[in-house]
Amino acid sequence: xxxxxxxxxxxxxxxxxxxxxxxxxxxxxxxxxxxxxxxxxxxxxxxxxxxxxxxxxxxxxxxxxxxxxxxxxxxxxxxxxxxxxxxxxxxxxxxxxxxxxxxxxxxxxxxxxxxxxxxxxxxxxxxxxxxxxxxxxxxxxxxxxxxxxxxxxxxxxxxxxxxxxxxxxxxxxxxxxxxxxxxxxxxxxxxxxxxxxxxxxxxxxxxxxxxxxxxxxxxxxxxxxxxxxxxxxxxxxxxxxxxxxxxxxxxxxxxxxxxxxxxxxxxxxxxxxxxxxxxxxxxxxxxxxxxxxxxxxxxxxxxxxxxxxxxxxxxxxxxxxxxxxxxxxxxxxxxxxxxxxxxxxxxxxxxxxxxxxxxxxxx
Amino acid sequence: xxxxxxxxxxxxxxxxxxxxxxxxxxxxxxxxxxxxxxxxxxxxxxxxxxxxxxxxxxxxxxxxxxxxxxxxxxxxxxxxxxxxxxxxxxxxxxxxxxxxxxxxxxxxxxxxxxxxxxxxxxxxxxxxxxx
Numbered sequence: 001x002x003x004x005x006x007x008x009x010x011x012x013x014x015x016x017x018x019x020x021x022x023x024x025x026x027x028x029x030x031x032x033x034x035x036x037x038x039x040x041x042x043x044x045x046x047x048x049x050x051x052x053x054x055x056x057x058x059x060x061x062x063x064x065x066x067x068x069x070x071x072x073x074x075x076x077x078x079x080x081x082x083x084x085x086x087x088x089x090x091x092x093x094x095x096x097x098x099x100x101x102x103x104x105x106x107x108x109x110x111x112x113x114x115x116x117x118x119x120x121x122x123x124x125x126x127x128x129x130x131x132x133x134x135x136x137x138x139x140x141x142x143x144x145x146x147x148x149x150x151x152x153x154x155x156x157x158x159x160x161x162x163x164x165x166x167x168x169x170x171x172x173x174x175x176x177x178x179x180x181x182x183x184x185x186x187x188x189x190x191x192x193x194x195x196x197x198x199x200x201x202x203x204x205x206x207x208x209x210x211x212x213x214x215x216x217x218x219x220x221x222x223x224x225x226x227x228x229x230x231x232x233x234x235x236x237x238x239x240x241x242x243x244x245x246x247x248x249x250x251x252x253x254x255x256x257x258x259x260x261x262x263x264x265x266x267x268x269x270x271x272x273x274x275x276x277x278x279x280x281x282x283x284x285x286x287x288x289x290x291x292x293x294x295x296x297x298x299x300x301x302x303x304x305x306x307x308x309x310x311x312x313x314x315x316x317x318x319x320x321x322x323x324x325x326x327x328x329x330x331x332x333x334x335x336x337x338x339x340x341x342x343x344x345x346x347x348x349x350x351x352x353x354x355x356x357x358x359x360x361x362x363x
Numbered sequence: 364x365x366x367x368x369x370x371x372x373x374x375x376x377x378x379x380x381x382x383x384x385x386x387x388x389x390x391x392x393x394x395x396x397x398x399x400x401x402x403x404x405x406x407x408x409x410x411x412x413x414x415x416x417x418x419x420x421x422x423x424x425x426x427x428x429x430x431x432x433x434x435x436x437x438x439x440x441x442x443x444x445x446x447x448x449x450x451x452x453x454x455x456x457x458x459x460x461x462x463x464x465x466x467x468x469x470x471x472x473x474x475x476x477x478x479x480x481x482x483x484x485x486x487x488x489x490x491x492x493x494x
Contacts, residue, residue, distance in 0.1 A: 028401075028428075029401065032401075032402055032456075033401055033402050033427050033428075034402040034404075034427060034453075035402075222401070222427060222428065226427065290405055290449070291405060291425075292404060292405050292425045292430065294429075294430065313427060314404040314405070314425075314427055316427075321405075340423065340430065
């Protein structure tokens with residue numbers, strides 16, 4: 001059985017090409033993935049991300065619970081509305097999921113996790129939360145729309161309630177604010193400014209139509225993938241999973257080692273890996289010539305052995321093939337990728353490739 | 364609905380073939396094929412002078428989504444390739460039966476052309492594939 005978001009009929013009306021994504025019928029594009037991608041870099045696009053799982057955590061010991069649950073430290077969240085990106089690890093230091101958590105009140109945090117990991121995430125959360133008397137509540141009655149691009153905020157603000165307009169216009173990056181049962185956050189997955197808005201499913205169609213009338217273009221999951229890749233953002237299931245630690249997924253910056261006495265799930269395994277110096281790392285690749293990098297292509301590095309592309313595609317902004325690849329730790333500045341039986345030269349770079357519409361990598 | 368010119372021949376692997384007055388055959392991919400693949404970003408063409416067999420993989424069209432082999436709908440010697448696609452692969456999306464042609468070849472066996480589907484047969488084939 002395939003799940004449909006509240007915007008399913010809108011996608012059909014907009015000419016969306018629907019595909020299965022983690023058990024959801026989602027639009028991959030509405031005609032041209034590249035045009036949708038460029039439009040987000042230059043103007044404003046909107047994404048139906050209602051398939052993602054919103055989880056509310058309530059209870060007096062919620063902060064203490066999250067301090068133990070997450071590799072990043074929720075004590076970095078001091079102001080209400082502030083968001084934190086973190087991995088949720090198993091005891092071996094492998095990534096169960098990556099997520100965003102918002103601090104709302106001391107007894108109330110909101111988490112957004114991936115659709116593809118919903119079942120195991122909820123099971124894990126419930127298992128770990130019991131000892132802290134924290135209530136884990138999935139919010140399937142909520143939809144989620146991301147509006148992204150340099151003009152995204154300007155086009156969205158007039159559509160919000162008068163009270164929310166002021167609050168949302170003053171929202172710093174990586175903060176969210178409630179407006180009744182709407183939650184407006186200045187976050188995203190594209191490397192552009194914008195909002196992610198969690199709202200009641202019953203409001204989703206009306207808001208989507210208002211956004212479209214304001215000139216915000218429907219944008220599919222295809223463009224979402226190339227946008228996040230250019231922005232240097234990992235995709236769970238491709239760039240990391242339960243067999244990969246954040247240190248092997250270029251997510252070391254999300255692990256809060258201090259204070260040393262904070263015990264979080266996976267810490268012991270992660271510290272061991274840090275001391276031994278892991279054998280592999282995740283890097284960015286840019287293909288020197290023509291061709292397209294794809295997931296699972298083999299990467300060959302001089303003298304160091306082999307690696308593999310975890311996310312590869314064509315960058316519409318750079319007009320070059322780009323990728324993330326997991327390679328031996330000693331890999332230098334150059335490598336070769338096996339593309340359809342040929343070895344093509346590629347350069348090893350540090351993502352992001354693109355931020356706020358600007359190339360970050362010299363071609 | 365796909366655009367399927369009736370005067371062309373079609374392969375089950377979604378290439379089209381046009382018989383030219385000089386006996387050569389021009390080859391491209393069908394409008395349905397380009398639509399399924401999405402935005403083209405890279406096209407690899409055969410070499411002029413190369414001889415290809417019928418159903419031999421001899422070109423690659425890569426979209427943002429996937430790479431797809433192009434099979435020769437008829438065998439023969441490659442006479443010409445559409446070099447313009449190297450810099451503008453999106454032409455295949457915009458004009459699959461015109462400016463988006465891939466290569467032209469001299470068929471070795473004219474009977475191979477007759478074995479291909481006509482436009483109506485290809486339309487039925489697409490309908491059957493969709494189910």
